[in-house]
Amino acid sequence: MSVPVSPTRQLLGRALREARTAAGLSQHAVATILDCSQGKINKLESGVVVVKDTDLRLLVKHLGIDEATATRMVDLLDMVRRERGWSGRHALIPPFFRRYQQSEQHAVHVRGWHAEAIPGLLQSERNMLTLLSVAGPDALDDQVRNREERRQVFTANPDAQHHYILGEGAFHRIRSSRGPGVALDQVEHLLRTLDRHPQLAVQVLTYATNFVPGDFSIVTMPEGLDDFVYLERVNNADYLTKEKDLLAHDHAWSRLAEQALSLEESRRHLETLRNHLCDESSD
Known part of the structure; x- marks a missing residue:
């Protein structure tokens, strides 16, 4: 049985997709900015793959993402990290x-x-x-x-x-x-x-x-x-x-x-x- 993508990752991916479309860029164009494949961009925007800190900073710069949206993306990324592994006391959940x-x-x-x-x-x-x-x-x-x-x-x-x-x-x-x-x-x-x-x-x-x-x-x-x-x-x-x-x-x-x-x-x-x-x- 496949494990569903967490809603936090989905929201982060959706925010990336909205920022890209607002900038009028294709997934291929963003892939060029991050020096990766178009397929990876699709996975980032669906939440299957989580964006790296360095890549997020590049996207904020090149897509002209406003400060409030960038802060929200960073907060979501922090939440994704906290969800990973369910280790320590969170393993009891x-x-x-x-x-x-x-x-x-x-x-x-x-x-x-x-x-x-x-x-x-x-x-x-x-x-x-x-x-x-x-x-x-x-x-x-x-x-x-x-x-x-x-x-x-x-x-x-x-x-x-x-x-x-x-x-x-x-x-x-x-x-x-x-x-x-x-x-x-x-x-x-x-x-x-x-x-x-x-x-x-x-x-x-x-x-x-x-x-x-x-x-x-x-x-x-x-x-x-x-x-x-x-x-x-x-x-x-x-x-x-x-x-x-x-x-x-x-x-x-x-x-x-x-x-x-x-x-x-x-x-x-x-x-x-x-x-x-x-x-x-x-x-």
Whole structure:
């Protein structure tokens, strides 16, 4: 099975292609500038091959790339380097999840439905620690650092909209299995995160609804990159890109959003739950 080109590499390649076409040059002409084949330019622009620092500087000079675009290209190139190898603590990130995490950094819109668990991006530290403790003390710190690094997506990609629908059972499961203190920490963290990041929206789906499909995420990518539905299993995941799958899950999402509490009602629901958990924790 072929490994898909990461969205970071695709975006860098697209930026190179747009700069070339804006300069009115053919791939052959750019190949002459870099003293390489036209085929290599095609691979650079598709993200299959990553541009070298020296070649990028030559292109910035000869294509008349403006400073803002050049800075964006350098940033993307740095991101590509960080993605390479998945070594050190990043090797702990499951291989099937890596494409999702890469895509999350560039997404335009992320919609997630989670019936019985709080997604990693929204987990509080105490909740996270109880979940990750099975990895053992040697790996725990690295696992937490990976989660904290992932949460930076809210500030690194502030224009992206994140909208999550959480099943009411997700909060009760934490309370039942990890205690009211951990549940309280999770609810308070979620409320603080909503306050800090206006691009984040959360709705709560109560037990009153009968429509509860399996968990899924719909990720809308920038123009030129494939949107996809992410379905995670025990030790692998599916990335669905066909239009029929996108439409089916979009319809399911709409039904969930209609039946869930509104954003304002969900906020009040969380605040009420916080007060109950606070009382229970103080007993």
